[in-house]
Amino acid sequence: MAELNLVEAVNAALACEMSRDESVLLLGEDIGLNGGVFRATSGLQARFGRERVIDTPLAEGGIAGVAVGMAAMGLKPVAEIQFTGFIYPTLDQMINHASRLRNRTRGRLTCPMVLRSPYGAGIHAPEHHSESPEALFAHVPGLRVVIPSTPARAYGLLLAAMRDPDPVVFLEPTRLYRLFKQDVVDDGEALPLDTCFLSREGADVTIVAWGAMVREANAAADVLEEQGIDAEIIDVATIKPFDAETILRSVERTGRCVIVHEAARTAGFGAEIAAEIAERALYSLQAPVKRVAGYDVVIPLYRLERQFIPGVDRIVAAVREVMEGS
Template sequence: MADLSMVDALNQALAYELAHDPAVVLLGEDIGVNGGVFRTTAGLQTRFGNQRVIDTPLAETAIAGTAIGMAAMGLKPIVEIQFAGFIYPVIDHILNHASRLRHRTRGRLTCPLVIRAPCGAGIHAPEHHSENPEALFTHIPGLRVVTPSSPARAYGLLLAAIRDPDPVIFFEPTRLYRLFRQPVEDDGEALPLDSCFTLREGTDVTLVSWGGALQEVQAAADLLAQEGVAAEVIDVVTLKPLELDTILASVAKTGRCVIVHEGSRTGGVGAEIAANIAERGLYSLLAPVQRVTGYDVVVPLFRLESQYMPCTARIVAAVRQALEA
């Protein structure tokens, strides 16, 4: 079992599916010869050929439209969008075609399409390279929206996304690509979609997060532990559809909840989670649900991006506020 970065784990998952399923095909800008802008697909074209790993023109709309047609005809295309900020031209095809194909054909056709996109700030990149538009896609019926927080979860979740018969938007936190390594077994075992993972048990407060923000959440939990506060940490993983039972059970145990995400605050996934806690778990709460999020602004250039992203200090402050209520 090798110690892999997230980039390595994603590459390994793609290679596994290309080797074991002849219907799988990769499309994207510079993913073949160059191996992708982050080298996530490095070596795959050499190994599997340019009919399976296809370099496309710089045309996101055309890539998505082509991939949907391929999926409708029985292939399993995996599209790479170089940065999440480049995905907006693709929304037309996703919303009007990919997400509706099963409904429109009354189940005769499905759309086993995965769209991968690096997302989020923290790598000192400019506008359109640091955005996290996850909430836009959770509002589209017929889509799954998934984001991993570690190499092992990236491997298992990507396998599950590829094998899903319906379209999946797979957001990969860019700053996690090479941040740390962990053992990942190349066994082809998929992790369950539509499920949360409890990363840390606790009794005093529930910390709910996903993707890159879990780094700061885990650090906050460590700091709180030094103060005698036992925080339970939940990785949501699948943002659409939300698996709420794990979150509600945790809130019933702790009585307090802080939700942390990098995407902008208004209409964010955190608001949906908070609303569901209010509807289904209100009597468990000992304090109002707190949210620590990005702001309702364009992600700033790198001198200010650390001010935009949720930090450990903001998370700890929110927990203290919940504990004081």
């Protein structure tokens, strides 16, 4: 067991799986010699060689396309995109090829690739470095979308993503990379995909979050506890396909739900969760579902960035609103 931050946990998972499975290889811009822009792949080229940790040209569409071809031929590529703002050139390959390969070949070929990228705001990067496009990828049939919230979950979920026979988009909250450390057992044990994690038990209200927002939700729950409100926190973790049953069971018990995400509010994935609750647990609700999200604007630079990101005060206010609405 070691105390690792999230970026160290990603590195450990990559090293573990590359040691276990020789078909796993890495590719991306500056990931080899320099160890990646956030050093997630630091030391891996020296350990595994240039044929398995490949520095690529600055061409995100090409990175994704090469990864699709490698995956179709039996390799297990893990492609890194430096920031999610640069991920959009990969959409052609991810939507038209990676996500469709199993269906197109009627199961004769699969696409066991992982597309990794730092994700979200909070480090004062330019606006196109700080976006949260999870709902865009979640809308594509055939893609799995995973977002860890802690170092231990990053380690276990990335192992599971690399072992999955179909393409996984793995978004790593940039703000959490070095924010805190956690005990991580580097034992090669994967965590399950397609399931939510119960981050905190509670009886009065369900708060649903993912990525960096899980930490904000837990901080809000501490404040709410002082006010006599017992909040349950659910970490969605796998956005697509998402584990509706865990969320529904919690909402049926608490009768109230607040959904928190960093992405812009309109067409954010929180709307899908709210719709699922409305369709399947409406009569359990004691108050309308509330969303706390980013605003429908381009992420403002530097001084206003923290105002864009949902924080403890906004989450607490939303919970108090659903409590008073009962």
